[in-house]
Amino acid sequence: MDAPANEAPYRLIHDVSFGQGVVVAAFVNLYGCEIGAGTRIGPFVEIQKGARVGTRCKVQSHTFICEGVTIGDEVFLGHGVLFVNDKRPRATNAAGELQGDADWELLDTCVESGATIGSGAVILGGIRLGTGAMIGAGALVAKDVPPHATVAGNPARLLHGVPRHDLGSA
Numbered sequence: 133m134d135a136p137a138n139e140a141p142y143r144l145i146h147d148v149s150f151g152q153g154v155v156v157a158a159f160v161n162l163y164g165c166e167i168g169a170g171t172r173i174g175p176f177v178e179i180q181k182g183a184r185v186g187t188r189c190k191v192q193s194h195t196f197i198c199e200g201v202t203i204g205d206e207v208f209l210g211h212g213v214l215f216v217n218d219k220r221p222r223a224t225n226a227a228g229e230l231q232g233d234a235d236w237e238l239l240d241t242c243v244e245s246g247a248t249i250g251s252g253a254v255i256l257g258g259i260r261l262g263t264g265a266m267i268g269a270g271a272l273v274a275k276d277v278p279p280h281a282t283v284a285g286n287p288a289r290l291l292h293g294v295p296r297h298d299l300g301s302a
Contacts, residue, residue, distance in 0.1 A: 136173075151187060165197075168205065186245065200257065203243045210251030210269060215241060217257040244279070266292075 136145070136156040144161045151169030156162065160173055164181025167173065171185055174193040179185065183197045186205035191197070195209050200217040203209075218236050225235040239257025243249070247261045250269030261267065265277045268284025268291070277283050282292040 136167075147181075157193075174211075192251070200238045200240045201243070202240070204245035204247070204263075206246050207243055208248045210249060210253070212252045213249050214254045215257070216254065217241065219257060250284075 133150040133152060136150055136154045137152070138155045140156060140158040142158050143156060144163065145156070146163040148162045148164070149166040151167060151171065153170045154167050154173070156173045157175040159175045161178040162173070165179045166184045167179070168185060168187035168189065170188040171191070172189070173191045174195070176194045177191055179197045180199045182199040183201045185191065185197065185203045186207060188205055189203060189207045189209070191209045192211040194212040196214050197203070198215050198217045201215045217239050219239055221236070222231060225231050241255060241257050242260045244261060244263040244265070246264040247267070249255065249261070249267040250271065252270045253267050254272045255261070256274045259273065259276050261273070261277045262279030262281065264280040266282040267273055267277065267288065268282070270286065271284050271288040272286040273283065273288045277288070281290060283289060284291055
């Protein structure tokens, strides 16, 4: 499909692949991305080119999903979740010019099916959040999170799921 299932004002939607029954709120920017069937996108969300959101997901308001992020099916993203896709962001390159596409390394991030990411969490690039993982509100996630584990804090630390040494230090 080339359009969401609902009407709403003030949306920027360009080159997006929609599954059936996708609902997109007002004040949303979606471009060059894929949104799976039955997913709900809240207001003030931006999803960039190359990002993929699975089926039956819920993306709450003010969330930012950047290029390189793949989100599995049935994932919940709380309000204001932020993904980062560059380990060393800079405004300019070595020559002092504004950076372009060739001046940075895209870090892919994968959120596996059934994961939950609490409001205000920041997910750094190049990591994997396992199936059914639970990320606490406000967490800064800098390392992979095992399936069905619960992490919280800044940096995110294991609260439940696997022994501490298996998570790695943040």
